[in-house]
Amino acid sequence: MNIILLGPPGAGKGTQAARLVSQRGMRQLSTGDMLRAAVAAQTPIGIEAKAIMDRGELVSDEIVSALIDAELLAMGEGTGAIFDGYPRTSEQVGQLDAILARHDRQLDRVIELEVDEDELVRRIVGRFSCANCGAGYHDEFQQPTTAGVCDKCGSSEFKRRKDDNEETVRTRMAEYRAKTAPILPSYEARGLVTRVDGMAPIEEVSAAIERALVTV
Numbered sequence: 054m055n056i057i058l059l060g061p062p063g064a065g066k067g068t069q070a071a072r073l074v075s076q077r078g079m080r081q082l083s084t085g086d087m088l089r090a091a092v093a094a095q096t097p098i099g100i101e102a103k104a105i106m107d108r109g110e111l112v113s114d115e116i117v118s119a120l121i122d123a124e125l126l127a128m129g130e131g132t133g134a135i136f137d138g139y140p141r142t143s144e145q146v147g148q149l150d151a152i153l154a155r156h157d158r159q160l161d162r163v164i165e166l167e168v169d170e171d172e173l174v175r176r177i178v179g180r181f182s183c184a185n186c187g188a189g190y191h192d193e194f195q196q197p198t199t200a201g202v203c204d205k206c207g208s209s210e211f212k213r214r215k216d217d218n219e220e221t222v223r224t225r226m227a228e229y230r231a232k233t234a235p236i237l238p239s240y241e242a243r244g245l246v247t248r249v250d251g252m253a254p255i256e257e258v259s260a261a262i263e264r265a266l267v268t269v
């Protein structure tokens with residue numbers, strides 16, 4: 054199964070993708086994570102992407118589609134893909150169609166997480182993660198059980214994303230409205246879209262996604 058998780062910054066795409074990975078053995082393909090890894094490794098792509106990401110703007114279609122193509126090539130044929138944060142422009146929609154055809158895969162469902170923008174700013178600005186294992190936390194909604202200690206690996210090192218400040222988040226949302234939301238009608242026309250209330254508690258969002266996938 055190959056699915057897209059679509060929604061503005063902070064909608065819960067990464068949270069739900071991680072749950073699908075553990076529940077269904079699918080693979081999360083997050084272009085944001087791939088780009089952040091490239092920035093950390095200071096590869097040519099990372100050097101080009103860094104300033105764009107810090108401003109909250111979109112990296113070029115060619116770069117992100119090449120990253121997705123390479124990941125699918127490295128994946129086993131039988132493993133389902135969760136596209137998290139990709140595609141984000143109409144050009145990327147066309148590029149993903151071509152990539153899937155090349156890898157003999159088809160797109161089964163597009164899950165749109167519907168959310169309230171002001172709430173999203175609160176979600177994003179409070180978010181942090183374990184610097185060692187990547188487990189996600191939140192200042193208000195999801196603190197580690199023991200303060201300052203990661204529940205999953207015991208590390209006491211945590212980090213916050215550089216683009217998780219209010220000004221950059223507003224730019225990321227504007228980019229979503231201008232370039233990403235307009236791709237939805239093309240997927241609707243193909244009968245692929247299921248809308249899920251992304252403001253519901255995490256467990257309920259997961260259950261709604263499961264219901265959408267049972268019929269695939």
Ligand code: AP5
Binds near residue numbers: 060085112140189254
């Ligand atoms: P990317 O990393 O994809 O960021 P994003 O789309 O802005 O999304 P986020 O990762 O911020 O949010 P999310 O929806 O995954 O929410 P999360 O689950 O973490 O992209 C970063 C940058 O890379 C872009 O700005 C761009 O520059 C570049 N880029 C990436 N892909 C690109 C592409 N295809 N084309 C061009 N450029 C690209 O949840 C957020 C918080 O809320 C967490 O703390 C979580 O615990 C909490 N939470 C989640 N769900 C719930 C819930 N139901 N209730 C309460 N809290 C919740």
